Each structure stands twice: as C-alpha cells, then as structure tokens.
Amino acid sequence: MNELDRDIVRVLFDSEAIEKRVSEMGKEISEAYKGVVPILVGVLKGCIMFMSDLIKHIKIPLKMDFIAVSSYHGTQPTSGAVRIVKDLDHVIEGRELLVIEGIVDTGMTVGYILRNLQARQPKSIRLCTFLDKPARRIVNVPIDFCGYKIPDRFVVGYGLDFLQLYRNLPYVGILKDQVTGLEKT
Amino acid sequence: MAVITISREPGAFGEEIAARLAGKLGFMLVDKSRLVDYWSEVDPDAASIKNDDEWIPLDDLDIDSETEATVRLLPELIVQLAEDHDLVVIGRGAQGLFRNCPGTLHVKIVASRQFRVRNIQSNEEMSSREARRWTRDLENQRFRYLRFLYHLNWADPNLYDLTLQMNRLSIDQALNLICCAVDEMQIQQVQRSQIIENIVSESEEDRENDHFVHFSEEEFARFLEFYGIPFSYEPDSFPLETNAEGKVVEAFTPDFYLPEQDLYIELTTMKQSLVTRKNRKVRKLRKLYPEINIRIFYQRDFYRLMAKYGLLAPESETADHEPKKEEL
Known part of the structure; x- marks a missing residue:
C-alpha cells in the first residue's frame, strides 16, 4: 500500500471493473456513431484516463479535441467568472460532438461547456461521463453515455483529483474525510 | 423632474x-x-x-x-x-x-x-x-x-x-x-x-452584497455567479397554512430560485438532527405545490460542495497544494 492508497477509505471500482465497463461503453458509442466521424471533446483534466481508455474500445473513425475551463476557488470577495483556459483546436460547426467527462457532479462545469459549445452550432452534442453523481445535481444536463452512477461520496482516482492529487490512482476510491476536511464539519 | x-x-x-x-x-x-x-x-x-x-x-x-x-x-x-x-x-x-x-x-x-x-x-x-x-x-x-x-x-x-x-x-x-x-x-x-x-458609468462599480442571512448563502451565491447561473435570492414565499380568516400563518421561502433550471434551492446549515422541522415544511410544500421543483442542501451537502473545491482542506494540505488560478 503506497501513501496515496492510505488516504482511500474504500475502493468503489477497481481497474478490472473499470476496464470491463469502459469496453462496454466503447461498444455503445461505436454503435451510436456508426457511419459518422464524431469529434470527442475531452474536458480536462478529469477526462484523461477515461478518455484514453475509452478510445481504444471505439471501433469507428473519430477525431479528438480538448477543452478546459477555470475552476471555482471561492473565499475571495469576487472570484470572477468561469472562463475557457484551453479552447478547441477544431471548428465544430456542423460536426457531431461527444463531450467526455470524468464525472458529472453539480453539472455546473459541464453545463457551462455544453452551452458554450452549443453556441458554435455543431450538428449534435452528446455527453459521455464515466461517473454520474446525481444526488448533487444543480444544473440538469442530459447524459447520453454513463459508466456508473455513484452515491454522494468524495471520489478520486482514475483521473479525478483532490487538490490536483490522486489522479494517478488506477481505481476509483472514496477519499478519507480527514483529507478533504469534512471530518471537522 | x-x-x-x-x-x-x-x-x-x-x-x-x-x-x-x-x-x-x-x-x-x-x-x-x-x-x-x-x-x-x-x-x-x-x-x-x-x-x-x-x-x-x-x-x-x-x-x-x-x-x-x-x-x-x-x-x-x-x-x-x-x-x-x-x-x-x-x-x-x-x-x-x-x-x-x-x-x-x-x-x-x-x-x-x-x-x-x-x-x-x-x-x-x-x-x-x-x-x-x-x-x-x-x-x-x-x-x-x-x-x-x-x-x-x-x-x-x-x-x-x-x-x-x-x-x-x-x-x-x-x-x-x-x-x-x-x-x-x-x-x-x-x-x-x-x-x-449622477448617472453611474456602465463600468463595474462596487456593489454591496445581497444581504444574505448566512455566510453559506453568500458562498453559494458566489458559486452560482462564478458559473454564470442566473438566480434570485428568496424571491417567492409559499403559503403553507392559513387560519379561518384566510390569513397566512405558515409560509416557506426557499433561499434561491434558479430560473434556467426552474429550481428552488433551500440551504440549511443546521445539523442533520435539527432539520426535522424544515423537512416537514418542504414535504408540505411539495404536497401543496406539486409543480414546484425544490432541493434542500443540507449542511453535509454544502460542506461536500466546498470540499470539492478544496475549501475545507486542512491548512497544511492547501499550503502545499493550493490550486493556482489555471488549475482545472
């Protein structure tokens, strides 16, 4: 057990379960986009592991692109507004987009991204997320492909972070409350 | 004039x-x-x-x-x-x-x-x-x-x-x-x-806060503003009970309304054991106004939201790994 593993209270999905589910999702997506060349838009950085595994299981031609937006840091009197810090390289007007997320939680970030992409008039936009945490949803976003629905727990690993750490864990695990600060609440 | x-x-x-x-x-x-x-x-x-x-x-x-x-x-x-x-x-x-x-x-x-x-x-x-x-x-x-x-x-x-x-x-x-x-x-x-x-230029001016009752409401409002989600603070009161003269004796005023989601949000930072009365009110609201879409954010939900952005992390953690503006 390494020092990252020690901060995990329980493993939700191990690498074997992940591999199996991602492979199934790849098949679903290949079927859904038969005859077209979709652009897969990864939402950085939470998508990285999921997207790199997923594309290996998609058996149709596809293009890849990435987008990143600034994250909320609260506490300051004015924390500004969300903005795109890495935009797409492709022109997406008239194209079929599949947005790839690591997790959909409140829906705020992906809701903003979907609105922004929609304004560029793609032919279609669909959303694929590895994890869906519906208990915390504030902005309703339609999810077309979902790996797992999870309970309202703080999860990290498989690309998902806490303060930029734990992304490299090969599994999805629940982080200890002592680490997040939740134990004091 | x-x-x-x-x-x-x-x-x-x-x-x-x-x-x-x-x-x-x-x-x-x-x-x-x-x-x-x-x-x-x-x-x-x-x-x-x-x-x-x-x-x-x-x-x-x-x-x-x-x-x-x-x-x-x-x-x-x-x-x-x-x-x-x-x-x-x-x-x-x-x-x-x-x-x-x-x-x-x-x-x-x-x-x-x-x-x-x-x-x-x-x-x-x-x-x-x-x-x-x-x-x-x-x-x-x-x-x-x-x-x-x-x-x-x-x-x-x-x-x-x-x-x-x-x-x-x-x-x-x-x-x-x-x-x-x-x-x-x-x-x-x-x-x-x-x-x-006296017309103020259209450039940004200092704006007083919305007089939120609790810091959690202010933080939540800031969070919504960050993501450009339109909201209004305590815009509607829903009568829950009236007396024989028709006077409202019990009402419920959710903290936030998000028009794009058509969603009311009630934030409560009371401990879970103390929210029974509020839960009862929300149940009543749902029964009387089934068309209303409302969610309660309990203390634990609010803290989990804050934790997600590292806002509750112990000092040593944040000092070592405080995310920079551009971190995602």
Whole structure:
C-alpha cells in the first residue's frame, strides 16, 4: 500500500471493473456513431484516463479535441467568472460532438461547456461521463453515455483529483474525510 | 423632474402599469416602440433596433457586434430622452442605468409564478407549459441583460425603492401607491440636470452584497455567479397554512430560485438532527405545490460542495497544494 492508497477509505471500482465497463461503453458509442466521424471533446483534466481508455474500445473513425475551463476557488470577495483556459483546436460547426467527462457532479462545469459549445452550432452534442453523481445535481444536463452512477461520496482516482492529487490512482476510491476536511464539519 | 423605472416579472402587469402611470403623470413612456421611433429620428440611416432589444445570448462572449451595439445604444438613447422629458421607463435595465440618481423612483412589479403563468395563458392563449417556459425564458433574458450591462443582479432588492406584489393589488391600487411614493420622495423637485449628472458609468462599480442571512448563502451565491447561473435570492414565499380568516400563518421561502433550471434551492446549515422541522415544511410544500421543483442542501451537502473545491482542506494540505488560478 503506497501513501496515496492510505488516504482511500474504500475502493468503489477497481481497474478490472473499470476496464470491463469502459469496453462496454466503447461498444455503445461505436454503435451510436456508426457511419459518422464524431469529434470527442475531452474536458480536462478529469477526462484523461477515461478518455484514453475509452478510445481504444471505439471501433469507428473519430477525431479528438480538448477543452478546459477555470475552476471555482471561492473565499475571495469576487472570484470572477468561469472562463475557457484551453479552447478547441477544431471548428465544430456542423460536426457531431461527444463531450467526455470524468464525472458529472453539480453539472455546473459541464453545463457551462455544453452551452458554450452549443453556441458554435455543431450538428449534435452528446455527453459521455464515466461517473454520474446525481444526488448533487444543480444544473440538469442530459447524459447520453454513463459508466456508473455513484452515491454522494468524495471520489478520486482514475483521473479525478483532490487538490490536483490522486489522479494517478488506477481505481476509483472514496477519499478519507480527514483529507478533504469534512471530518471537522 | 423625474424618472420612474418599472422593472417587471413577466405576466405581472408591468407594461399596463407603466403605460397608465405615464398617462396619469403626464410623463413620457419609454418602451420598445418609443426607442425605435426616437432612434430613427436621431439617425434615419442607422440600422433599426433589433426586435428583441433586451436579448443577451446565454454566454456574454457569444454576443455579436450588432446586438452589442444595440444593447449599448439603448442607455444612451434613454439618457438623451431624460435630458428633455420626465420619463417612465419600462425595463431595459433602467434601474441599473439610473441607480442611486436623485429624482428617480425604482419600482419592481412582481407576482407569484402561478398568478403570472395564468395571466400569460389567458393573454397569449398558451398552454400552462408554454406559458411557464415563456416566463422562464423572459426572466433569464432580463437577468442576463442587467448583468451584462451593469453587473447587477436583477433580483437584488437593493435596486428598488418600491416593490409591488400584484397578487393582492389591482392596477389602480398599484398606480396609487406609486403616485404616493412619487409625492413622498419628492422626486419631481429635483433638477433634471442632477439626474443626468449622477448617472453611474456602465463600468463595474462596487456593489454591496445581497444581504444574505448566512455566510453559506453568500458562498453559494458566489458559486452560482462564478458559473454564470442566473438566480434570485428568496424571491417567492409559499403559503403553507392559513387560519379561518384566510390569513397566512405558515409560509416557506426557499433561499434561491434558479430560473434556467426552474429550481428552488433551500440551504440549511443546521445539523442533520435539527432539520426535522424544515423537512416537514418542504414535504408540505411539495404536497401543496406539486409543480414546484425544490432541493434542500443540507449542511453535509454544502460542506461536500466546498470540499470539492478544496475549501475545507486542512491548512497544511492547501499550503502545499493550493490550486493556482489555471488549475482545472
């Protein structure tokens, strides 16, 4: 057990379960986009592991692109507004987009991204997320492909972070409350 | 000399009140058609004002140059009109344009959503579903318009001198109340030049907070603002129980309403063991108003949200790994 593993209270999905589910999702997506060349838009950085595994299981031609937006840091009197810090390289007007997320939680970030992409008039936009945490949803976003629905727990690993750490864990695990600060609440 | 601004929720009779008020006081009514006419007088060769002149796209960055030019032109036209006339201005962010100016009265006309949807249904011959959607879309447009031009929250009660709830008032009664306020505030005694001189530039100004009751509400509001989610703070109260005389003895006022989601949010930072009464109220609300979409954010939900952004992390963790602005 390494020092990252020690901060995990329980493993939700191990690498074997992940591999199996991602492979199934790849098949679903290949079927859904038969005859077209979709652009897969990864939402950085939470998508990285999921997207790199997923594309290996998609058996149709596809293009890849990435987008990143600034994250909320609260506490300051004015924390500004969300903005795109890495935009797409492709022109997406008239194209079929599949947005790839690591997790959909409140829906705020992906809701903003979907609105922004929609304004560029793609032919279609669909959303694929590895994890869906519906208990915390504030902005309703339609999810077309979902790996797992999870309970309202703080999860990290498989690309998902806490303060930029734990992304490299090969599994999805629940982080200890002592680490997040939740134990004091 | 005076300027009265009328801000209105869709379907709350704002337009009717503004038109009749202008007639009653002998003021010029500034609405869409007045601005179109005036603009064509000022510059006959210019492009006409867009049909939907209070429209702002979902994302400010997507605003095209023609729309932006119209949006920025309207305040100038209104100020020009104010130089020569007493005005009743309906909408168009005038509460932001003339905020804090002497000689002005800012009126907000509201009504319950149910009441407004019913009015719209009968006036526009729409189904209830269509009317709700139409109302929501218009509210969103107006939120975005005021935010775009003046960085103000349409629902901020501090922007208004007088708020009239039309569920319980006739249009005549509303007119009388506004006229009383005009007299009491003596806004007609103010020199016209003083109104114009005090117009705040459209650049950002320091804005007082929305007087949130609890820090968690303020933090949540900041979070919504960050993601550009329009919201209003405690906009509606729902009667839960009335006595024999019909007087409301129990009501529930959710903390936030998110018009784009058509969602009410109640934040509670009480410990889980103490929320029974609030839960009971929410159950009652859901039973009496099944069409209302409401979510409770308990203490644990709020803290989990904060934890997600590293805002609860122990000092040593944040010191070592505090995310930079660009971290995602």
